[in-house]
Amino acid sequence: MIGRLNHVAIAVPDLDAAVSVYRDTLGATVSEAVDQPDHGVTTVFVELPNTKIELLYPLGTNSPIAKFLERNAAGGIHHLCYEVDDIHAARDKLKAQGMRVLGDGEPKIGAHGKPVLFLHPKDFMGTLVEIEQV
Ligand SMILES: C[C@H](C(=O)O)C(=O)SCCNC(=O)CCNC(=O)[C@H](O)C(C)(C)COP(=O)(O)OP(=O)(O)OC[C@H]1O[C@@H](n2cnc3c(N)ncnc32)[C@H](O)[C@@H]1OP(=O)(O)O
């Protein structure tokens, strides 16, 4: 079912500082900051040879990462995103296996313009999992 690791997301308390660490200290290529109002975050992607790092900063008053940052004031790894060929088939198979799909269960368009879904961290060894159809 899952294919390539599309990205590892890090929630950050200071987006500019995080961009500077990846761009200036680590010498990586970073994207512009893009607001994702449907997801309640602003994202910056760090392009790596074999995957991406998604820097996440809260957007708006109801961001799903706000509580995470309250618990992790310095920031932290927030989720892993795996690629799937068919997000509806993957969702249905996961639900049939008793896995919890977050939200209303319908894919939303994510930062790459592709459909994404999130799976409950308690079903995946304490790791929030995102699947993205590519
Ligand atoms: C668009 C872009 C893209 O890639 O395209 C994105 O990624 S958007 C990325 C932003 N969007 C999302 O994250 C959407 C999916 N996330 C969610 O629906 C929510 O964040 C959530 C349901 C995972 C957690 O919500 P919450 O923090 O308000 O809930 P709670 O505080 O009650 O947390 C419930 C339990 O899950 C744990 N928990 C919460 N967040 C995480 C996490 N990131 N990783 C691992 N565990 C987590 C808490 O510690 C708690 O465990 P305990 O009970 O033991 O204390």
Ligand SMILES: [Co+2]
């Ligand atoms: Co993501």
